Amino acid sequence: METRITQEELKQLLHYEPETGMFTWLKDRSDKVKAGHSAGCKADKRGYKRICIDYKIYPSHRLAFLYMTGEWPTHMVDHIDGNPANNKWSNLRQADAHQNARNKAMQSNNKSGYVGIWKPNGRKHWVVQVRGKHVASCATMEEAKAAYHQAAKDQFGEFYRQKEAV
Numbered sequence: 001m002e003t004r005i006t007q008e009e010l011k012q013l014l015h016y017e018p019e020t021g022m023f024t025w026l027k028d029r030s031d032k033v034k035a036g037h038s039a040g041c042k043a044d045k046r047g048y049k050r051i052c053i054d055y056k057i058y059p060s061h062r063l064a065f066l067y068m069t070g071e072w073p074t075h076m077v078d079h080i081d082g083n084p085a086n087n088k089w090s091n092l093r094q095a096d097a098h099q100n101a102r103n104k105a106m107q108s109n110n111k112s113g114y115v116g117i118w119k120p121n122g123r124k125h126w127v128v129q130v131r132g133k134h135v136a137s138c139a140t141m142e143e144a145k146a147a148y149h150q151a152a153k154d155q156f157g158e159f160y161r162q163k164e165a166v
Contacts, residue, residue, distance in 0.1 A: 005053055005063075007070045013053060014039055016067040021087030023051060023060060047084035061087050065094070076100040099156070116148045117141070130155050 014023045023039035040051040040060055049060040061077045064087050078095035079086055112118050112126070116135075119126050126144035128135040128151070135151045138144040 004072060005056075005058070005066070007066050010053075010063060010067055014051070014063070014067070016064055018064075018068065018089035021060075021064065021089070021091070023063065043085050049085055049087060061092055064089060064092060112141070114141075114145060114148065116152065117144045 013026060013029075015026055016023050025033060025035050025037050025039050028034050040049045043049050050057050051060055051063060052058075059077075061079065061084070062073060065071075065073045065077050068089055073094050075094045075096050078093050078100045080091045080093060083091075116129050117126055118129075125137040125139055126141060127137055128144050128147045130148065130151045136144070136147040138147055
């Protein structure tokens with residue numbers, strides 16, 4: 001089994017500020033990393049911040065969970081606002097894979113500008129789907145948005161976050 005840092009060890013090395021989501025070093029770690037310095041390196045290509053402790057890289061949001069609860073998360077840690085760099089404690093929650101997927105960014109090939117809504121070529125009606133299941137066929141985009149919103153809210157509860165193209 002892989003050894004991971006404990007909450008006690010973490011709190012001896014780092015301070016986590018729940019209001020900002022920032023970690024700072026409590027002890028000097030090297031000539032370059034001093035007590036009081038912000039901990040972590042640039043976000044990875046997906047936007048997640050990471051912190052290296054004793055040559056092991058940890059995602060900051062998982063360290064925040066350990067710091068605040070004393071336990072490693074048993075599932076994924078979801079960023080409620082969808083921003084993987086926002087590690088404020090109020091923005092983090094445990095989620096299973098299906099729940100976490102609700103906060104995925106809209107796919108780049110989305111042409112309607114709305115998740116779960118598309119218009120087949122040559123058709124007059126918008127098709128609405130939630131988790132691959134047909135919900136409705138609607139004459140207008142407004143009807144389609146309302147149908148998707150209601151079905152997704154029913155399906156995903158607190159994990160539903162309405163997404164639109166920017």
